[in-house]
Amino acid sequence: MPDLTEPLAAFMTRIAGPGALSGLSRLSGGANMESWAFDWTGPEGRGAYVLRRAPSADYMADRPYGHPVEAALVRAAHNGGVKAPEVVGVLADGDGMGTGYVMRRVVAEVSPATILAAPPPSLLADLGRELARIHALPRAAIPDGIPVMDTGAALAELKARFLSYGGDRPAIALAIRWCEDHLPAPADPVLVHGDYRMGNIMVDMAEGQVGGLAAVLDWELAHLGDGHEDLAFGCMTVWRFGRLDRPAFGVGSFEDYFAAYEAAGGAPVDRARFRFWLVYRTLWWALGCLQMGQAWRSGADTTVERVVVGRRTAEQELDLIGLLEAEAPEAERARPLPPSPLAAPAPVGEPTNREMVQAVRDWIESAIKPKAEGHAKFEAVVAMNALGIVMRDLDAGVRAEDRALAAALLAGETSLAEPGLLARLRRAALDKCAVDSPKYAALARARNQWGG
Structure with missing residues (x-):
């Protein structure tokens, strides 16, 4: 996990004046971008903020526009009366944190x-x-x-x-x-x-x-x-x-x-x-x-x-x-469904691939997840989900691919x-x-x- 404390403090000093950064933590949400919550205490008191960032410009290469344009749009929406966050600053190349921008944090429920x-x-x-x-x-x-x-x-x-x-x-x-x-x-x-x-x-x-x-x-x-x-x-x-x-x-x-x-x-x-x-x-x-x-x-x-x-x-x-x-x-809408494939027989002998995956999943649940915090705990849960999919897949052997049928449907x-x-x-x-x-x-x- 990157240490953003010093570069982020330098950035906030540049855009908001002298102060102190505290409470920096990565938020668990965000499928594509990183989001980091933090507080900044300056002469006017403490404020709550969020840094939205991509680790590098390469990460943004296939996107239609970069964070400076995105930040300008969020500002335009906010200024136009939309309940968009308030952007306070946009990262520059010299800030050493990739690309992104900082917003005032909205304290409300997102789940x-x-x-x-x-x-x-x-x-x-x-x-x-x-x-x-x-x-x-x-x-x-x-x-x-x-x-x-x-x-x-x-x-x-x-x-x-x-x-x-x-x-x-x-x-x-x-x-x-x-x-x-x-x-x-x-x-x-x-x-x-x-x-x-x-x-x-x-x-x-x-x-x-x-x-x-x-x-x-x-x-x-x-x-x-x-x-x-x-x-x-x-x-x-x-x-x-x-x-x-x-x-x-x-x-x-x-x-x-x-x-x-x-x-x-x-x-x-x-x-x-x-x-x-x-x-x-x-x-x-x-x-x-x-x-x-x-x-x-x-x-x-x-x-x-x-x-x-x-x-x-x-x-x-x-x-x-x-x-x-x-x-x-x-x-056709009333036609009964064909049967599902037969389930795999109960295992005997040496541990099967499914049982080995089960053992690893159980270990993550008992030994890794309880000790993890923040985004690391989220990643442990995702890893358990991945292994659960593999276990069910090994049991069922179900596939979704049918190239000939897909081609016939595409062609009408x-x-x-x-x-x-x-x-x-x-x-x-x-x-x-x-x-x-x-x-x-x-x-x-x-x-x-x-x-x-």
């Missing part, structure tokens, strides 16, 4: 599980209002480096990535073909946050407070494009964190969310366009998970978290089938009208998700709906 257990009554309206404010930011206030998304070109890029990753996952091929067939006409571009969901918002939850949305975080995927993309992203099944009965953010209904957005000045919601983006972003995240595995395999990011997220593709494949099964004839040579195809896809998605993400809430729902 989706905690928020969704008892969401403030105003939260859904707050989410709709805040998104309308983001979409209303004037073009002149948005930094020049923020790109404009061409939906057709972006879909073609997703397809190219899929093929480069093997092109062998039928559920993903089905979704790509559907998106190609339902590509909407271009929309008047607005600022799209790009990651507007539970996990990237903070909520006032303290007893005695009115409560409500406190901050919108993680602006690194922002671009100009169709506002329906933002509307749909937080409504993906994965970002409801188990609250499947509340399709908008795990908080409420689509219609209440749309009404709040429109009441705050957002454009009228086109339901067909919203559905396209719900499928598209679920597809996007399925490929994003596969990309995490590629990042680990290439050596670009060797953390165990990357390989674990790489196996979350199965969640999105399950969700894609759930979104697209309505395209199948009624008789077959569809969900083919007898038995939907049932096969459902069975494969259930079995693969049971290996990779057995606690995924949508898995239990799909089993009930599909009879699996």
Whole structure:
């Protein structure tokens, strides 16, 4: 773990005047960037801050814009009345901490599980209002480096990535073909946050407070494009964190969310366009998970978290089938599922690979995790999750790849009208998700709906 104490203290002295740094600790969240919380005590007293950073410029090389542009956008959003953090300084090359910027720390709840257990009554309206404010930011206030998304070109890029990753996952091929067939006409571009969901918002939850949305975080995927993309992203099944009965953010209904957005000045919601983006972003995240595995395999990011997220593709494949099964004839939707593969026999003789993995996982749980703190404890839990996936995989021997079927779906040579195809896809998605993400809430729902 890098020692940022001296360079960060020098940076804060440069932008805020003499003072003392204390309480520096890495926050556990942030799938792509590091976040560090700290306090700075100067002549005007103590203030709470967060450093958002990438360790090097190379880490940012494949991104459409760097941290200076991102920081300028966050500042523009904050100045435009959006509940974005207040940026106080941007790292320079000579600061010796990679690239990034420092913000004032917002003290509020960020855990989706905690928020969704008892969401403030105003939260859904707050989410709709805040998104309308983001979409209303004037073009002149948005930094020049923020790109404009061409939906057709972006879909073609997703397809190219899929093929480069093997092109062998039928559920993903089905979704790509559907998106190609339902590509909407271009929309008047607005600022799209790009990651507007539970996990990237903070909520006032303290007893005695009115409560409500406190901050919108993680602006690194922002671009100009169709506002329906933002509307749909937080409504993906994965970002409801188990609250499947509340399709908008795990908080409420689509219609209440749309009404709040429109009441705050957002454009009228086109339901067909919203559905396209719900499928598209679920597809996007399925490929994003596969990309995490590629990042680990290439050596670009060797953390165990990357390989674990790489196996979350199965969640999105399950969700894609759930979104697209309505395209199948009624008789196919009612068709029973084929059986699952037979379970492995009970082991005898020398320890099996599965038992050896179990022993290592148990050792991490009993000897490593209890002694770890902060981000190290998070990494221990991720390592245990990785070994759990391997154990279940060794038991089941389930694979998701079928290059010939994926190619036929991409080419439009077959569809969900083919007898038995939907049932096969459902069975494969259930079995693969049971290996990779057995606690995924949508898995239990799909089993009930599909009879699996």
